[in-house]
Amino acid sequence: MHITLRQIEVFTEVLKSGSTTQASQVLSLSQSAVSAALADLENQLGVQLFDRVGKRLVLNEHGRLLYPRAIALLEQTSEIEQLFKEDNGAIRIYASSTIGNYMLPGMIASYRRDFPTLPLELSVGNSQDVINAVVDFRVDLGLIEGPCHVPELISEPWLEDDLVVFAAPDAAILQSPITLESLAEAPWILRERGSGTREIVDFLLLKHLPAFQLGMELGNSEAIKHAVRHGMGISCLSRRVIEDLLEAGTLVALDIPLPPLARTLYRIRHRQKHLSKAINRFLSYCSE
Known part of the structure; x- marks a missing residue:
């Protein structure tokens, strides 16, 4: 029939x-x-x-x-x-932790004010998790903290982000002028390998400190900034992550003898993925 x-x-x-x-x-x-x-x-x-x-x-x-x-x-x-x-279908976004925890909430709030009923699914993980999800078509769009070199994906520059080396106000490294040697001798608390922040810190900063001291690796930026606040070492994260503690004076930015640390954030999608009106509409809210 x-x-x-x-x-x-x-x-x-x-x-x-x-x-x-x-x-x-x-x-x-x-x-x-x-x-x-x-x-x-x-x-x-x-x-x-x-x-x-x-x-x-x-x-x-x-x-x-x-x-x-x-x-x-x-x-x-x-x-x-x-x-x-x-074009009111559910949008599935996967963002790396700095973007998902510190940048997207405000952007999504703005989006929700204009489109309160449209479905939006957000997952947060490290950059490698995001890349894997986009490759497998489990999400429509990925937002990550560094370039992506997977041939199946299209990687496009999205936003600029500043990185800050920081310490507790009473950290020993602040007792004398900061040099590359004193940076290398200080215990570093870093994100885990596979995160976009770690990749860019390795590339922009740690290559100048070949003998740096790794204190510990943590998979969460919140854990890192509070570990530094309690004097366990120094670190480097996005200014967006520690801005509240910098303003409160519980963390201080270090004036390091290197050029400003900046990175480009990227949005990624599968080459065979069509960007619908719904996705483009959401992306219009994801800007500075």
Whole structure:
């Protein structure tokens, strides 16, 4: 059986109009096309849906059985068309931890004010987790803290971010001018390997300190900044992560003998992934 939406539409319009002639005018079809569609539907169902009374078509018990289901089907079809016309599908975003924990909340709040009911799914992990999810099509878009070199993915610059080397106000390193040697001798508390922050810190900073002292690796920026606050070592994180503690004076930024540390944040997607209107609409809120 191959019932079509056109046949269902013809059936409901004939019912409303009472004749194939009037239904053909409403549907912008020829009368013969309307009659043929109705006949095909009745043939497939194996019943007559109307009693033929002269030139009039009168709904019978079979037609009455079909009518509410036909109306429901057409309404659902209309809902589907409207759904995709407005492009209101759920957006799945995966962000690395600095972006997901410190940048996106404000952006999402702004988005939610204008689109309070549109579904949005956000996951947070390290950059490698994000890359893996995008490669596997588990999410629509990834936001990471460093460049991505996976050939299946498109990596586009998104925002700029400043990194800060910081310590507790009473840290020993602050007792004398800061040099590359004193930086190398201080215990460093760093993000785990695989995170975007660690990759960029290794590239921009630690390559100048070949003999640096690794105190510990932590998988959470919150843990790192509080470990530093309690005098366990020094670290380097996004200014966005420690800005509140810098302003409060419980952490201090170090004036290091190196150029300013800055990085580009990236958005990534699979090469075979289409950026829908919904995704582009969300991205318009994800700016400084």
